[in-house]
Amino acid sequence: MMAYWLMKSEPYVYSWERLCREGRAPWDDVRNYQARNNMMAMQKGDEAFFYHSNEGRAIQGVMTIVKTHYPDPADATGKFVLVDVAPKMPLPRPVTLKEIKATPALADMALLRQSRLSVSPVSQAEWNYILKMAARAIAA
DNA sequence: GCCAACGTTGGC
DNA sequence: GCCAACGTTGGC
Numbered sequence: 683m684m685a686y687w688l689m690k691s692e693p694y695v696y697s698w699e700r701l702c703r704e705g706r707a708p709w710d711d712v713r714n715y716q717a718r719n720n721m722m723a724m725q726k727g728d729e730a731f732f733y734h735s736n737e738g739r740a741i742q743g744v745m746t747i748v749k750t751h752y753p754d755p756a757d758a759t760g761k762f763v764l765v766d767v768a769p770k771m772p773l774p775r776p777v778t779l780k781e782i783k784a785t786p787a788l789a790d791m792a793l794l795r796q797s798r799l800s801v802s803p804v805s806q807a808e809w810n811y812i813l814k815m816a817a818r819a820i821a822a
Numbered sequence: 823g824c825c826a827a828c829g830t831t832g833g834c
Numbered sequence: 835g836c837c838a839a840c841g842t843t844g845g846c
Contacts, residue, residue, distance in 0.1 A: 798831045
């Protein structure tokens with residue numbers, strides 16, 4: 683059963699554009715247990731939105747999980763993990779946090795409910811809805 | 823095991 | 835730059 687996720691990165695630390703250039707990357711620096719647990723639940727082939735936090739504040743594109751969790755060599759405690767991601771496609775246009783907040787159908791997204799969680803699940807309905815939003819222009 | 827102090831995230 | 839939310843740490 684395929685699952686959907688949302689992963690945040692500050693664009694000046696690691697941007698969507700950079701991931702597209704590099705083609706593939708380990709998702710590192712997660713040091714939060716809930717985010718780690720979500721990463722540990724990821725299966726190869728799952729898809730994730732790439733969200734620019736702080737500056738940008740919008741979903742930029744879709745990634746594919748290409749390698750399931752493995753120990754983070756940078757973590758001396760051995761508690762945290764990495765997954766590898768690859769870009770799948772950019773969204774036709776970014777979908778902003780502001781729009782998501784203004785959309786009743788997305789009010790339960792973990793992105794809004796737990797704003798500090800950097801790796802969160804996305805339901806099938808939320809996923810489809812955001813893709814649809816991205817496919818049309820911003821409503822006036 | 824409680825909880826105060828502290829640190830971090832991330833929107834504004 | 836500020837600060838609310840919230841996770842972590844450490845003294846007791």
